[in-house]
Amino acid sequence: MTTNPGILIRGARLAATLTERGSDTLAAEPVDLRIADGRIVERGTGLEARADERVIDAAGLIALTGLVDLHTHLREPGFEQSETVLTGTRAAAAGGFTSVFAMANTLPVQDTAGVVEQVQALGDAGGYATVRPIGAVTEDLAGEKLSEIGAMAQSRAQVRVFSDDGKCVHDPLLMRRALEYVKTFGGVIAQHAQDPRLTEGAQMNEGTLSSELGLKGWPAVAEESIIARDVLLAEHTGSRLHICHLSTAGSVEVVRWAKARGVQVTAEVTPHHLILTEELVRSYDARYKVNPPLRREEDVQALRRAVAEGVIDIIATDHAPHPIEAKECEWDAAAFGMVGLESALPIALLTLIAEGHISWAELEQLLSQRPAQIGGLSDHPSVLDAGQVADLVLVDPAGSSTFDLARLQGLSENSPYLGMELPGRIVHTVRRGYLTVADGELIDAAQVAAAAHAAGAVQGGVR
Numbered sequence: 001m002t003t004n005p006g007i008l009i010r011g012a013r014l015a016a017t018l019t020e021r022g023s024d025t026l027a028a029e030p031v032d033l034r035i036a037d038g039r040i041v042e043r044g045t046g047l048e049a050r051a052d053e054r055v056i057d058a059a060g061l062i063a064l065t066g067l068v069d070l071h072t073h074l075r076e077p078g079f080e081q082s083e084t085v086l087t088g089t090r091a092a093a094a095g096g097f098t099s100v101f102a103m104a105n106t107l108p109v110q111d112t113a114g115v116v117e118q119v120q121a122l123g124d125a126g127g128y129a130t131v132r133p134i135g136a137v138t139e140d141l142a143g144e145k146l147s148e149i150g151a152m153a154q155s156r157a158q159v160r161v162f163s164d165d166g167k168c169v170h171d172p173l174l175m176r177r178a179l180e181y182v183k184t185f186g187g188v189i190a191q192h193a194q195d196p197r198l199t200e201g202a203q204m205n206e207g208t209l210s211s212e213l214g215l216k217g218w219p220a221v222a223e224e225s226i227i228a229r230d231v232l233l234a235e236h237t238g239s240r241l242h243i244c245h246l247s248t249a250g251s252v253e254v255v256r257w258a259k260a261r262g263v264q265v266t267a268e269v270t271p272h273h274l275i276l277t278e279e280l281v282r283s284y285d286a287r288y289k290v291n292p293p294l295r296r297e298e299d300v301q302a303l304r305r306a307v308a309e310g311v312i313d314i315i316a317t318d319h320a321p322h323p324i325e326a327k328e329c330e331w332d333a334a335a336f337g338m339v340g341l342e343s344a345l346p347i348a349l350l351t352l353i354a355e356g357h358i359s360w361a362e363l364e365q366l367l368s369q370r371p372a373q374i375g376g377l378s379d380h381p382s383v384l385d386a387g388q389v390a391d392l393v394l395v396d397p398a399g400s401s402t403f404d405l406a407r408l409q410g411l412s413e414n415s416p417y418l419g420m421e422l423p424g425r426i427v428h429t430v431r432r433g434y435l436t437v438a439d440g441e442l443i444d445a446a447q448v449a450a451a452a453h454a455a456g457a458v459q460g461g462v463r
């Protein structure tokens with residue numbers, strides 16, 4: 001049986017020990033981590049390298065448990081010209097992610113055990129990240145009939161997160177039944193909170209700017225009213241509800257209220273809603289067209305505060321690749337969505353750490369620990385210490401660089417950050433004890449697939 005070579009990481013500072021808000025990255029003592037057979041086997045200082053061990057000099061780098069994205073669109077099956085499981089997980093690894101949850105709006109839709117098992121198998125074979133498929137709440141995302149939720153939960157893919165993302169589960173009775181159903185096995189419904197009647201034909205945030213530009217607006221209340229209804233349904237059923245891509249100050253207040261009542265609700269924000277505003281729509285550059293729309297500066301600030309206060313639980317990318325034809329066209333005709341896996345950590349550093357809203361320890365909670373817990377990701381490392389699965393990322397917090405096309409590893413180029421100076425560089429990503437990114441470069445696909453195979457063999461199956 002082949003095994004992957006061991007790794008010795010020397011002199012990394014652990015994000016979990018950087019608990020002061022702001023960017024003081026030297027406040028913790030550097031430690032060494034030894035990795036063998038897919039796990040961290042030793043943590044200490046001055047560890048000696050063994051024969052065959054690859055030594056990584058992590059001086060100046062910060063180590064976090066592998067990032068987990070609860071909201072990724074991998075597009076396969078059905079839209080392979082935009083992204084595939086392989087290309088999307090390469091983008092994920094480049095961004096420091098070791099696990100991604102794949103949204104259900106594929107073709108065919110991920111609404112049966114067969115499709116979710118296929119998506120997960122593609123992820124396992126590629127080896128760049130653990131892929132956990134999200135199941136559709138309703139058949140074909142049509143909002144009319146519950147999908148085979150139980151069959152997907154019991155399948156090899158063990159689906160725990162269900163969402164009609166891209167569409168809102170609008171029928172309150174269906175939403176209630178879905179919440180009741182997932183409660184029986186500890187699952188969660190992730191709602192794309194958006195009243196379809198209030199947003200018909202909408203093109204951007206509703207406000208003075210949408211009137212000025214003559215574009216149909218998308219009112220904040222369309223999001224807030226669904227969140228308000230659903231937290232009440234979650235309270236009534238005693239089930240877990242997760243709110244996808246929260247985007248308005250009002251939504252924060254509804255979630256805050258629900259949490260104070262003890263409702264089991266969690267909320268996510270995307271990096272782009274933490275930095276970009278509707279003003280960008282003036283350019284008519286469709287890279288800024290996204291669902292939910294970019295909002296006002298007041299909303300951006302409220303979302304950052306909500307992260308700092310813990311009202312928002314996680315950052316999720318909503319990585320939404322689209323081909324050039326779908327973006328290089330008139331605003332009204334363009335597709336909604338932006339890619340985000342490679343830029344998520346840099347944007348979080350820029351908007352949250354550099355601004356003093358959160359600490360590195362809190363960042364690890366937002367981008368790794370909490371999404372893993374919400375998604376029911378078994379054997380995700382809770383800390384970087386002996387006995388834990390070796391899923392981790394080493395980040396260089398110093399300096400900044402131009403975010404250019406070469407940074408994008410997926411098939412689509414619809415990033416709003418091209419040309420921007422962004423802080424932070426993902427230097428090494430380790431998944432299940434093997435490197436997917438080394439010295440800032442992706443490891444090639446054949447090597448990663450072989451390493452994944454070896455890791456699976458050693459651990460008797462990846463999960």
Ligand SMILES: NC(=O)N[C@@H](CC(=O)O)C(=O)O
Pocket residue numbers: 073105165166167192289290291292318320321336337338
């Ligand atoms: N975010 C987007 O603008 N688009 C997503 C759907 C979604 O997340 O609602 C997509 O699938 O393209």
Ligand SMILES: [Zn+2]
Pocket residue numbers: 165166167192244245291292
């Ligand atoms: Zn959505």
Ligand SMILES: [Zn+2]
Pocket residue numbers: 071073103165166318320
């Ligand atoms: Zn989405």
